[in-house]
Amino acid sequence: MTDVVRPPRFESITAVRDGLRDVRYLADEGTAGVVYLADRLAKPVLVEGPAGTGKTQLAKSVAEMSGARLIRLQCYEGLDESKALYEWNYKKQLLRIQAQRVAEEQDAAGAGSWSDIEEDIFSEEFLLTRPLLEAIRATDPVVLLIDEVDRVEVETEALLLEILSDYQVSIPELGTVVATQIPLVFLTSNNTRELSEALKRRCLFLHIDYPDLEREREIVLARIPGIAEHLADQIVRIVRSIRSLELKKAPSVSETLDWARTLVLLGVESVDAEMARETLHILLKYQSDIAKAAKELGGPAPR
Amino acid sequence: MSGARLEEGSGGGLVDVLSGFVGELRAAGLPVSMTEHLDAMEAVGQIPLEDRVAFKYALGSTLVKNAAHWRAFETIFDVYFSPLGFIRVSVDDADGGGDRQLARAAELLDAERRDADAEMSALSAEELLELLYRALLAGDEELLAALARQAVDRFAGMEPGRPVGGTYYLYRTLRHLDLDGVRTGLMAASAAAVGVGTGSQDTEDAALSDLGERLVREEFDARIARLRRLIEAEIRRRLVADRGAQAMAKTLRKPLPEDVDFMHATQDELASLRRAIQPLTRRLAVRLARKRRHGRKGPLDFRNTVRHSLSYGGVPAEPKFRYPRPAKPEIVVIADISGSVAAFARFTLQLVHAISGQFSRVRSFVFIDGIDEVTSFFDGVEDISHAVHRVNTEADVIWVDGHSDYGHALETFWTRWGQQVTPRTSVILLGDARNNYHASQAWVVQELAKRARHLYWLNPEPRSYWDTGDSIVSQYGVFCDGVFECRNLRQLERFVEQLA
Numbered sequence: 003m004t005d006v007v008r009p010p011r012f013e014s015i016t017a018v019r020d021g022l023r024d025v026r027y028l029a030d031e032g033t034a035g036v037v038y039l040a041d042r043l044a045k046p047v048l049v050e051g052p053a054g055t056g057k058t059q060l061a062k063s064v065a066e067m068s069g070a071r072l073i074r075l076q077c078y079e080g081l082d083e084s085k086a087l088y089e090w091n092y093k094k095q096l097l098r099i100q101a102q103r104v105a106e107e108q109d110a111a112g113a114g115s116w117s118d119i120e121e122d123i124f125s126e127e128f129l130l131t132r133p134l135l136e137a138i139r140a141t142d143p144v145v146l147l148i149d150e151v152d153r154v155e156v157e158t159e160a161l162l163l164e165i166l167s168d169y170q171v172s173i174p175e176l177g178t179v180v181a182t183q184i185p186l187v188f189l190t191s192n193n194t195r196e197l198s199e200a201l202k203r204r205c206l207f208l209h210i211d212y213p214d215l216e217r218e219r220e221i222v223l224a225r226i227p228g229i230a231e232h233l234a235d236q237i238v239r240i241v242r243s244i245r246s247l248e249l250k251k252a253p254s255v256s257e258t259l260d261w262a263r264t265l266v267l268l269g270v271e272s273v274d275a276e277m278a279r280e281t282l283h284i285l286l287k288y289q290s291d292i293a294k295a296a297k298e299l300g301g302p303a304p305r
Numbered sequence: 306m307s308g309a310r311l312e313e314g315s316g317g318g319l320v321d322v323l324s325g326f327v328g329e330l331r332a333a334g335l336p337v338s339m340t341e342h343l344d345a346m347e348a349v350g351q352i353p354l355e356d357r358v359a360f361k362y363a364l365g366s367t368l369v370k371n372a373a374h375w376r377a378f379e380t381i382f383d384v385y386f387s388p389l390g391f392i393r394v395s396v397d398d399a400d401g402g403g404d405r406q407l408a409r410a411a412e413l414l415d416a417e418r419r420d421a422d423a424e425m426s427a428l429s430a431e432e433l434l435e436l437l438y439r440a441l442l443a444g445d446e447e448l449l450a451a452l453a454r455q456a457v458d459r460f461a462g463m464e465p466g467r468p469v470g471g472t473y474y475l476y477r478t479l480r481h482l483d484l485d486g487v488r489t490g491l492m493a494a495s496a497a498a499v500g501v502g503t504g505s506q507d508t509e510d511a512a513l514s515d516l517g518e519r520l521v522r523e524e525f526d527a528r529i530a531r532l533r534r535l536i537e538a539e540i541r542r543r544l545v546a547d548r549g550a551q552a553m554a555k556t557l558r559k560p561l562p563e564d565v566d567f568m569h570a571t572q573d574e575l576a577s578l579r580r581a582i583q584p585l586t587r588r589l590a591v592r593l594a595r596k597r598r599h600g601r602k603g604p605l606d607f608r609n610t611v612r613h614s615l616s617y618g619g620v621p622a623e624p625k626f627r628y629p630r631p632a633k634p635e636i637v638v639i640a641d642i643s644g645s646v647a648a649f650a651r652f653t654l655q656l657v658h659a660i661s662g663q664f665s666r667v668r669s670f671v672f673i674d675g676i677d678e679v680t681s682f683f684d685g686v687e688d689i690s691h692a693v694h695r696v697n698t699e700a701d702v703i704w705v706d707g708h709s710d711y712g713h714a715l716e717t718f719w720t721r722w723g724q725q726v727t728p729r730t731s732v733i734l735l736g737d738a739r740n741n742y743h744a745s746q747a748w749v750v751q752e753l754a755k756r757a758r759h760l761y762w763l764n765p766e767p768r769s770y771w772d773t774g775d776s777i778v779s780q781y782g783v784f785c786d787g788v789f790e791c792r793n794l795r796q797l798e799r800f801v802e803q804l805a
Binding site: 246 | 356359362592
């Protein structure tokens with residue numbers, strides 16, 4: 003652990019919860035505590051849970067509430083260190099060497115030796131920073147979001163380990179870049195594969211599940227301006243009902259919000275079975291799921 | 306507010322409790338490393354100890370790194386840090402004067418509860434039920450909690466030192482409460498007084514259209530489930546007080562979903578298995594697809610190498626390789642679906658078909674004493690559990706009496722489908738090989754092994770039971786490329802992965 007002296011970002015757990023509420027993110031009971039701990043212990047948070055429950059949004063909201071810059075690294079298969087950490091600016095290096103040669107030809111004394119050039123072209127001037135290095139080198143407060151970390155291969159995960167535990171990046175030609183301030187790091191995972199033990203051990207683990215009834219209602223009320231309380235209540239009840247079915251993909255919070263938005267736009271005041279059936283395709287994305295839910299809600303499937 | 310306080314506290318009470326807690330987590334099968342234990346200690350030093358929720362998540366986020374283990378964690382947490390006991394632990398541990406207030410608060414809370422409970426114990430049983438009914442109707446959390454305490458007090462008949470599990474007391478309590486009757490009553494009440502139950506003014510939909518009724522029913526179900534949990538927690542709290550946390554945690558120890566034994570799974574465990582298998586198949590499919598693509602490199606692609614050498618002035622500086630195209634195996638699953646091993650066969654069929662994309666072809670056969678092909682049940686079906694249900698109800702697997710007869714089933718398989726097994730086929734036999742003392746017909750397995758590429762036998766029984774009683778695994782096993790013990794999802798997953 004590096005000994006970077008820094009004031010804590012958050013006063014207390016309540017402060018985190020209220021702060022998140024102010025940026026319209028309604029955290030469940032555990033989330034605020036884990037974010038608070040992440041700051042105090044200077045540990046990254048690994049956020050896991052079904053798609054569309056606000057994992058990425060959590061990082062964004064924390065950045066917004068603490069006034070920090072969000073640096074995002076979207077993971078994908080085939081991500082490597084030249085995309086995640088740093089890369090040398092080859093073109094610029096080549097130009098530099100060319101320029102040196104020209105200078106040498108003009109100046110017969112041969113001013114610079116090769117070692118000078120080498121030292122020169124592997125200096126910071128020729129370094130292209132990628133998200134991880136950028137987050138480390140930033141002098142202003144930043145939140146680093148490593149999104150969908152389960153998409154990279156197990157071997158690539160190792161790239162992250164140094165930065166996650168020691169907040170530093172080693173560049174062979176240049177030395178080790180140590181963080182000037184410790185960024186708040188969030189990793190999200192959809193759990194398509196088991197992450198390595200080494201990665202998990204370095205993180206605080208937070209599982210975000212579908213919210214319970216009351217919280218989802220609050221989320222709908224907070225996120226959809228002008229929605230009637232009564233309608234919000236009905237919406238979340240129906241969504242809960244649909245989630246209890248065995249579906250391929252249960253409706254997520256973002257889909258609940260889409261649905262609520264649609265119903266408000268349609269000027270619906272109260273959802274009946276027929277209305278629900280006709281707008282099911284907003285909540286559910288598989289035809290078989292839609293048919294199943296429609297059957298459960300009563301009546302034939304919509305065309 | 307620092308880690309120092311923990312060590313300076315009276316004899317390091319919390320540190321000891323935490324060590325015991327971590328030990329219990331490990332005993333329950335959760336992988337908790339040394340560093341994670343230290344992290345947890347550091348974490349609890351950072352949070353106000355009187356905040357139980359924060360305390361729980363501080364431990365959870367540092368010790369539990371798998372969402373499937375959260376349930377186990379919660380149970381053990383409740384045993385070790387029950388709400389009232391929790392305040393006491395943190396008070397004992399504190400040495401500052403400011404925490405005296407906390408102690409008083411705890412006492413006050415205790416006293417308040419005692420008052421409420423005393424009031425309630427004066428009620429008759431009928432009045433109590435009436436009160437319960439009203440609490441459920443209104444969804445009054447506090448009243449429900451008090452009622453749960455009272456119900457346990459009255460009906461569970463708990464005696465100190467009696468070696469009975471918590472489920473027994475739970476059963477006794479619930480029997481007196483007649484929750485099914487209460488539920489019917491609640492539904493009727495909400496049908497009569499429209500909209501009362503939902504606590505809002507939604508009159509139109511609660512005119513009990515189908516949808517409205519469904520929603521109201523679910524609301525009541527949720528409240529009753531909540532009551533059940535309260536009662537369970539109350540019983541657990543009392544048992545802990547009686548026997549101590551460690552002993553209690555031991556009796557509550559349950560296997561994690563991936564360790565549940567197929568053959569002895571309860572209804573609840575089967576449900577959790579069904580939930581666990583879907584993400585598992587998805588993970589497995591992703592992993593296998595990746596392995597296929599990223600595995601070894603193919604042989605040198607000469608043409609391509611020469612073509613690329615042109616950009617280096619004819620020097621083959623960058624060798625190019627062919628894409629590997631490993632042949633996908635063809636799978637034949639032959640599964641015993643008689644009573645004892647049915648659950649195992651079902652999960653295996655489900656798993657194999659869910660990742661059928663990794664095989665060139667999957668054919669499934671099921672048998673008891675007759676044998677039937679069920680491949681078509683899985684074709685083009687999106688919902689695999691539905692197909693499995695059809696297998697159980699529609700497949701023609703009874704020949705004489707519906708008792709397992711491996712010999713006859715295998716013989717029939719050989720005469721009807723044996724010729725279709727080719728050197729590209731991997732055959733997987735599933736069953737406990739309990740043959741009811743029929744003829745084994747092991748020659749079929751021998752012939753199959755000759756024709757097929759691989760022949761595996763998966764047995765859901767523990768290895769020590771093999772070849773006891775009417776089990777004849779080894780008679781078949783000698784001809785197989787491998788006989789595997791496959792008692793839980795973990796073992797099944799491992800087998801399927803090495804198969805593809």
